[in-house]
Amino acid sequence: MPELPEVEVVRRGLERWVAGRTVASAEVLHPRAARRHAEGGDALAARLTGRTLEAASRRGKYLWLPLDGRGSALVAHLGMSGQLLVQDAATPDETHLRARFRFADGGRELRFVDQRTFGGLDLDELVPDDADGRVPATVAHIARDPLDPLFDAAAFVRRLRARRTGLKRALLDQTLVSGIGNIYADESLWRARLHGAQPTDELAPARVRELLGHVRDVMAEALGQGGTSFDALYVNVNGESGYFDVSLAAYGQADRPCPRCGRPIVREPFMNRSSFRCPRCQRTPRRPHP
DNA sequence: GATCGGCCCTGCCCGC
DNA sequence: TGCGGGCAGGGCCGAT
Known part of the structure; x- marks a missing residue:
């Protein structure tokens, strides 16, 4: 049940362990994980392959990783039970593993794990926000949060x-x-x-x-x-004991x-x-x- | 346009 | 012991 503080902890983990890395391969393992992506999970994975995840941003409970070129971003919402984990490739798959990203540097992989499948991933265009920044189009209707410096x-x-x-x-x-x-x-x-x-x-x-x-x-x-x-070398939101x-x-x-x-x-x-x-x-x- | 209720989903826990 | 049902709940979408 991640709310803003939990999602911010995940964002910091992504910034530290994932930003700057290039996707070598991606897999979407459950259709609901990419249900917001109109083209489906395989297309989402294909479009991410070879792209560099440049940074980790957040608004409210939405997270996104702008891709190289900054015209689009990988968007994630954890829903109620979603986790983004940075795992060693040798770590056995989690029971509710929904998506996996391997990187060109051969280091640890990023996994999206979600028991109740309320969370999901999307690939979306960035649009101008209400200040001088950019947000994914699917996030544009979300208000700024109370910890945002530009919250009015x-x-x-x-x-x-x-x-x-x-x-x-x-x-x-x-x-x-x-x-x-x-x-x-x-x-x-x-x-x-x-x-x-x-x-x-x-x-x-x-x-x-x-x-x-x-x-x-x-x-x-x-x-x-x-x-x-x-x-730790580990990005975690635990929906059960959080x-x-x-x-x-x-x-x-x-x-x-x-x-x-x-x-x-x-x-x-x-x-x-x-x-x-x-x-x-x-x-x-x-x-x-x- | 604003507001509201239904629905999606799975695992745990409780009562019978 | 086994099973059924309640509960957890964010966000989208259709109804009003």
């Missing part, structure tokens, strides 16, 4: 308050702000003492800015802890005491999944958004 906090506050929806729905909307998933949404709302059903258009701007500060804090803490363990040592106050803590007030955390259905909150610290708003 004032615009975020304005756009969020213009929505007519619930606060947690807005936080999860990657076209409004990217990188926030269910876990960091719940943790940020808990820190801000806000209910996920709080109507966005009834929130004071100062409260939105305060919430944004908590989003940044919880992500920065997770990134700080995740980054320290990342020193989330490093970030101590979760609300998410997944049903029936455990709220670290702030001691009242048991409650679990509630939300968009076919779950939300966790403290019923005392995060009171239901007078007019909750359904």
Whole structure:
């Protein structure tokens, strides 16, 4: 369940171990891994062969590796259970190995492993972004994330308050702000003492800015802890045991005491999944958004 | 145009 | 013991 901090750790690993290397051969081993690529997995692999992966970029939970010439990029999304691993060729194939890239330098190979196949790879053209950079066309609709130096906090506050929806729905909307998933949404709302059903258009701007500060804090803490363990010749996001040592106050803590007030955390259905909150610290708003 | 719900997928875990 | 069902959930797409 990688969210922004976990994806950033992977990006750093790709930058260190993969950037600058030339693809000698590529294999896509499962059709769903390349389902976003209109021409299919074999064509994706063929188009990558002989190309150099120049760098590793990220926006929200999307990763991409610009190819030599910089006109296009290999795009990756880890979904819920995706991993990008830099492995010795002698390492046995993982059970859920979906794609493999071998390099011309004969060094370790890059593997895309994904149990639940929500993740995927694509090869896409780069288009100008909202500043002076370039992003893959499939990523162009994704908002900047709160750790991005060009993230526009004032615009975020304005756009969020213009929505007519619930606060947690807005936080999860990657076209409004990217990188926030269910876990960091719940943790940020808990820190801000806000209910996920709080109507966005009834929130004071100062409260939105305060919430944004908590989003940044919880992500920065997770990134700080995740980054320290990342020193091996190995790029890893573990969907099962991930989330490093970030101590979760609300998410997944049903029936455990709220670290702030001691009242048991409650679990509630939300968009076919779950939300966790403290019923005392995060009171239901007078007019909750359904 | 904005918002919302359904769907994709597999492994684990729980209850019967 | 075995099996069925619930659950995890990001993003796309169609419906409203």
